[in-house]
Amino acid sequence: MTGWNLYEGKNLERLLAEKENPGGHSPYSNPSEDEASTLRWLAAMQSRSVPALIANVDTKLRALRHEALGVTLPLSVGDREYGDSYVFSPYTHYISYAREELSMLESRAARAALGALLTPAGLLLKASRFNRAVQVNNRLLSTNLYPELDAEAISSAVELLLREFPDHSIVFRSLNRRTTPVYLDTLTDKGFRLVPSRQVYLYDAPDKIPSKARWLHKRDYRLLDKHGYDVCGPDRLQAADAPRLAELYRLLYIDKYSSHNPVFTPLFFEQALHLGLLKLYALRSRSSGRLDAVLGYYLQGGIMTTPVFGYDTGIAQETGLYRMLSALLLSLAAEEGGLLHESAGAAQFKRNRGAEAEIEYSAVYDRHLPPWRRTGWALLSPLLNRVGVPIMRKYKF
Incomplete structure (x- = not known):
């Protein structure tokens, strides 16, 4: 038994409805403040629909819940939504958004070289069905904050997802060395690729x-x-x-x-x-x-x-x-x-006021997929670690 259960559609609706009825043996009788926040988020997305709240995201959230721990993780499941916001579409994050950010590079040669690379890279990613991914703990926000879980709980969640979604890559967004070290270490040990996504800024007390x-x-x-x-x-x-x-x-x-x-x-x-x-x-x-x-x-x-x-x-x-x-x-x-995660952007302004930079990663598991499906992430991981991260650090994106 993993302790985790997958909820979607009517099952998710019934589960979320229990939080409105505090009596009986509902798992929502005494949720933590963090858990209550997650449940409210899922309930809003379920009752009103995601596109009604976030116009450029067309999906229905699902959820993993661990009854004993009292933890729920929203899931987004994608396929070919290449025009959706980057909070749901990996293609938009790594191709469409990256194309816009080229203008921030001071070097004309670098802009030209990277611009020329993005078009064939985009074609390759689409050919590999890059967006066919399950994103874990995805609130469809620029930054997803994670509940504290140990390595065993994280590993068992991954095992369940691999059984339930054998044709999807498994992705954990918004990871960095300072706020999610256990996630990074556990997922790396399980064979996840670490794909850099952006440079974020953290503000201490x-x-x-x-x-x-x-x-x-x-x-x-x-x-x-x-x-x-x-x-x-x-x-x-x-x-x-x-x-x-x-x-x-x-x-x-x-x-x-x-x-x-x-x-x-x-x-x-x-x-x-x-x-x-x-x-x-x-x-x-x-x-x-x-x-x-x-x-x-x-x-x-x-x-x-x-x-x-x-x-x-x-x-x-x-x-x-x-x-x-x-x-x-x-x-x-x-x-x-607590610690303030200031996300990305306005780098110099945030640094001047005491924020410190961290490289943020998406952890991706695709070893269970056929070779042609792995080509997109296999291309991005070394490219962004060797080229993208030095550029982010140099230009303070």
């Missing part, structure tokens, strides 16, 4: 960062009063604010950065407020009464990450909305008392 970084944080936070902004927490935001919150996120993450990021709909923000899927905070202008910036975070195992971050990009950059929002985030992280 304020008393552990340099004094200059603390000074920058205080200076940024003072901009709130200088420009007349009030902080609105979850108790001061309403469903009527959801369209504006979605717009603020879209202005930054979709319009300015990339359409390959997850497109959170107004309904997503409405559900996030109603069910507590994320802790949402916004900045409201005292003069106009309008919401001009938003962030949303969740916690798992004492680690905090912010999949929602956005502001009105039409407001003059000198106002410093990004700096204000970042200062608010660091203050909230200090209140929560």
Whole structure:
């Protein structure tokens, strides 16, 4: 017995319905705070449908649950969704998104060489059915935080998935040496490939960062009063604010950065407020009464990450909305008392305020697949470890 069970479709609906009824012997009678957060997430995705909440992801989540441990892991199962957001489509992450990020390279020769490589690589990945993968613990967010599991529990989960999905690769996203060492070591020992995905930034407790970084944080936070902004927490935001919150996120993450990021709909923000899927905070202008910036975070195992971050990009950059929002985030992280996972992007800004870089990996198991199905991951792993990681570190992506 592995201790894990797979739930999908009607079985998942029945399982999630039990959390609404705390009586009897329901496994949801006394879930931990982290587990309750996962269950709320799955319930929202199941009842409202994923595309209704994340417009560019078309899937239905499944779940692994370990009754004795009281741990549930969301699963996404893909096939040919090559145009979906990178949080669901590995092809989008490694080909489509990478193509956009070439513009960040200073070297013209490097841009040309890597650009020429991406087209045949993309064809190869599609030919190998690259997206036919089960992604474990996938909330369909930029960063998936993991519950604390030991090597035995991780290994038994993998064994069950290999039995249930013999024609899929098994993928664990969002792994790094600092926050998920047990996952990395266990999966490597079981024969998983480590495929670099991006460079992320981790922010420790304020008393552990340099004094200059603390000074920058205080200076940024003072901009709130200088420009007349009030902080609105979850108790001061309403469903009527959801369209504006979605717009603020879209202005930054979709319009300015990339359409390959997850497109959170107004309904997503409405559900996030109603069910507590994320802790949402916004900045409201005292003069106009309008919401001009938003962030949303969740916690798992004492680690905090912010999949929602956005502001009105039409407001003059000198106002410093990004700096204000970042200062608010660091203050909230200090209140929560854990490690802040700041994801990728704005590298120099985050470094200046005390964040430290880590290379993030996807751990991939494909040894059970025929050779032609393994060619995509077999190409990416050595290429990105030998070429991609040095580029990420040099240019601080």
